[in-house]
Amino acid sequence: MKGSPYRHVFLHAVLMSYIGIILFPLLWVLNSSFKTNKEIITSPWSLPERLSLSNYWNAWTGAHVGHYFTNSLVISVISALTTVLLGTATAYALTRMDFPRVSKLFQRILMLALLVPAGSLLIPLYMLLRGMHLYNTPLALILPYVTIGLPLTVFIFSAFLKSISSELEEAGIMDGLSIYGLLWRVIIPITIPSLVTVFMLHFLSNWNEFMMANLFLAKEKFRTLPVSMVAFYDQLNMNYGSLCAAIMFSVIPVVLIYFILQKRIIESIRS
Known part of the structure; x- marks a missing residue:
């Protein structure tokens, strides 16, 4: 039966199981x-005997996680x-100005851009950034x-703007x-919930991106956190606790931003 309580219990059980697997x-x-x-080696599933932040301090200072964390945060937010x-x-x-032919041309160009895999652009971007003397600078990641x-x-x-009535803009013109x-005021x-959602989408993508960050930033002082995570295993001298602390540093910004902006994200989904 569609409204059976057993069905709701089953769906909630499946959802909770999925959340448990993810978390x-x-x-x-x-x-x-x-x-x-x-x-960690002798009892990996037990709780720690005492809570200590020494692993976090060791990762932040000893492995220079703080420096790479700042690089990732600045590049991801600005981008x-x-x-x-x-x-x-x-x-x-494209949606409000009366340039029918130009608008259609740009829309087609953007649609074609969506079909191009990012991996196929690595070599052209590398050569372009080299020619523009932007290689090994933060702009080598921000611009791509x-x-x-x-x-x-x-x-x-x-798509969102097409659903908004033009009467509000006409009132603004008056x-x-x-x-x-009109755009800023x-x-x-009106589009703040959607702005927040798209910002989160791009922030997560930029924060976790590895391929371009590894190729376009060879200097250690400009490296981002995902690239540096590869070298942490050697830098931390088999210190698994500090390695786990470094991983948590890469997760904390995403969780914090989501909790801060979750109201706007939910409003965007409902709308």
Whole structure:
């Protein structure tokens, strides 16, 4: 029966099982980050004998996680914000301004860009960044991240803007707002839930990206956290507790940002 309580119990049981499977590795790493090497090897499933932040301190200072963490955070935030701002402005121009042929041409170009795998762009981007003297600089990641994320952002906001009535903009024009005033004072406030969701999408993608970060940033001082995680095993001298602490540092920003912005994300999903 469709409304049977057993059906709801079964669905909730399946959902809770799925959540448990997803969270188990994260909880195990969190638990191990407070243990010593001896505890992790002899009793990997038990709770730590005492809570200590020594592993986190060792990872943050000894393995220079703090430096790589800052690099990843700056690059990911700047790239995501730039992508959202440029995508919003581009989508607004394509959907609201009367350039039918140009708009269709740009939409087709963006659609073709969505079909191009990011991996196929590595060699051309490498040569381009070398020629522009941007190799081994933060812009070597920021510019490709923005470029790759822009087509999807434009399509998402174009679909959202088409559902918004133009009466609000007409009222803004009557009040003397310019095109930029309409965008910042009318469109942006309405689309904040979608802006937050797209920002989270690009931030997660940029934060976890490895291939371009490994290829375009050879200097250690510019390396991001995902690239540095590969070398942590040797840097931490088989210190599994500190290695787990370093992994937690890569997870903490994502969890914090989600909890801070979860209200906006839920509003975007409901709308």
